[in-house]
Amino acid sequence: MKFQKPRGTKDILPKDIRKWHFVERTISDVAVAFNFSEIRTPAFEHTELFTRGVGAETDIVGKEMYTFLDKGGDSLTLKPEGTAPVMRAYLENGMAAESPVHKLYYIANMFRYEKPQAGRYREHTQFGAEIVGSDSFYTDVELIMLAREVYNRCGINNFKVKINSIGKADERRNYIDVLKEYLKSNINELSDESKKRFETNALRILDSKDRNDRKVTDSAPKILDHLPAESRQRFDRVINELTKLGVDYEIDFRLVRGIDYYSDTTFEFISQDLGSQDALGGGGRYDGLIEQLGGKPIPGVGFASGIERIIIVAEKNNFAFPEPAPPKVYFIALNEEAREVAFDKTIELRKHNVSSEADLLQRSLKSQMREANKLNCEYVFIIGDEEIKNKKGILKKMSDGSQEEVEFDKIVGKLIKI
Numbered sequence: 001m002k003f004q005k006p007r008g009t010k011d012i013l014p015k016d017i018r019k020w021h022f023v024e025r026t027i028s029d030v031a032v033a034f035n036f037s038e039i040r041t042p043a044f045e046h047t048e049l050f051t052r053g054v055g056a057e058t059d060i061v062g063k064e065m066y067t068f069l070d071k072g073g074d075s076l077t078l079k080p081e082g083t084a085p086v087m088r089a090y091l092e093n094g095m096a097a098e099s100p101v102h103k104l105y106y107i108a109n110m111f112r113y114e115k116p117q118a119g120r121y122r123e124h125t126q127f128g129a130e131i132v133g134s135d136s137f138y139t140d141v142e143l144i145m146l147a148r149e150v151y152n153r154c155g156i157n158n159f160k161v162k163i164n165s166i167g168k169a170d171e172r173r174n175y176i177d178v179l180k181e182y183l184k185s186n187i188n189e190l191s192d193e194s195k196k197r198f199e200t201n202a203l204r205i206l207d208s209k210d211r212n213d214r215k216v217t218d219s220a221p222k223i224l225d226h227l228p229a230e231s232r233q234r235f236d237r238v239i240n241e242l243t244k245l246g247v248d249y250e251i252d253f254r255l256v257r258g259i260d261y262y263s264d265t266t267f268e269f270i271s272q273d274l275g276s277q278d279a280l281g282g283g284g285r286y287d288g289l290i291e292q293l294g295g296k297p298i299p300g301v302g303f304a305s306g307i308e309r310i311i312i313v314a315e316k317n318n319f320a321f322p323e324p325a326p327p328k329v330y331f332i333a334l335n336e337e338a339r340e341v342a343f344d345k346t347i348e349l350r351k352h353n354v355s356s357e358a359d360l361l362q363r364s365l366k367s368q369m370r371e372a373n374k375l376n377c378e379y380v381f382i383i384g385d386e387e388i389k390n391k392k393g394i395l396k397k398m399s400d401g402s403q404e405e406v407e408f409d410k411i412v413g414k415l416i417k418i
C-alpha cells in the first residue's frame, strides 16, 4: 500500500524550509520591534468556543470545521482560526488583571475543510496578531503597519489594503434592515446561496462572488453612509492616519469579512500575485467577542495572514530567501581509524557551533571530495593512512586549493578561530 498525505495538506521539504524559517524569523523580529509577545494555544479546543466565538452562521462553523468526539465523549475541534482561542486563553489566564493592554502574536496551524486549490489548503499556517484592551483607532493602524512591515521585509510591496467599517453591532443591525429592504425588491435576481443568506446573514451577500449578486449589490445602500457620526469619524481617523503613513488603501463596501465577531474597522491585504485566492491577510476589530465568550466588554483588534500565501507572493516577486550556511568543514576519512577521528572531531566542533560533516558511506577520496564540493563546504580535512600515523591531517581551503598540515589535537581550535 502506498500512503499519501490527506487532501489539502502538504509536506514542507528541506529544500523549502529556509523560506519558512525566514518568514517566521521576520515575523518575530517585527513583532519584537512592535512590542508584541508570542502566545501559543492548543491545536484543538472545545467545539463550542468556535460556534459561540466565530458564529454558527459563518462558513467556518457551518461547513469547514474538523470536529470530532474524543474517547471521553467531548466534542473537540482542530482550530480553524486563532482569535477565539487567544481570547479564551486571555480570559482563562486572567491576563486582563496583569495589564490593561496586551499585544499578542502567534504562528500556528489552522484546519479548515475547504476545497483545496492554489493557495488554499485544509491545513495552513497563520501568523496573527491581536491588541486587546484598547479601542484606540491607533491600534487598528498599528496592526496594519505590523503586517505591512512583515510583507515588506519579505520583498512584498505590491499589495493593496482594502478597508471598510461595519460599525458597532446595533448600528450594523440597523444597516442590515436598510440593506434587506433594498434587496427584497431584487431577491429573484440573487443566487440561491444569497437567497439563503438573506435570512441568515444578509451582510455576507455583499461579498458574494456571483456576478448577478454583484450586479444587484453594486447600487445597494453603503454601510459607511449609514453609520452614526461617531463611528464614521473613527473610521475617518483610521484612514487619515493610513494616508499620512503612505499606505495604499482602498475603501471597499463589500468587505464585511466572514466571521461574526467583527465590528468597526475591517481590512484585508490583497495581492494580485495570488490568483483567485487573493487575500494575503485580513482582520478587523472585535469589540464584542470577549464579552461573547463570557468576559467583560473588553475591546480588541486583530488580523491573520497565511504564511503559504506570503511565500507564494514573495517567490512571484523573486525574493531572494537567504540560503542556509553550508558546513564549514567536511572531514574526509579513508580508513576505519580515520573515520573515528573524523566522527569525534565533528562532534566536538558542533559543540562550538562550527557546522561540520563527515562521510557516512565509506566512500572513496574522490567521491568524498565531490560531496564536500556539492555541500559547498569552506574546508576539507583529509585523513588517510599516512595522516593517522603522524596524527596530522591535511586542511584544504576549497576556494583556492591552498593546504596545510594540522595536528589532530589542534584542528578543532583552529577551525573555531577561522
Ligand code: AMP
Residues within 6 Å of the ligand: 081, 112, 114, 119, 120, 121, 122, 123, 124, 126, 279, 280, 281, 282, 283, 304, 305, 306, 307, 308, 309
Ligand atoms: P481568514 O481568517 O479567513 O481571513 O484568514 C486569514 C488569512 O489566512 C487569509 O487572508 C489567508 O492568507 C490565510 N488563509 C485562510 N484560509 C486559508 C486556507 N484554506 N489556505 C491557505 N491560507 C488560508
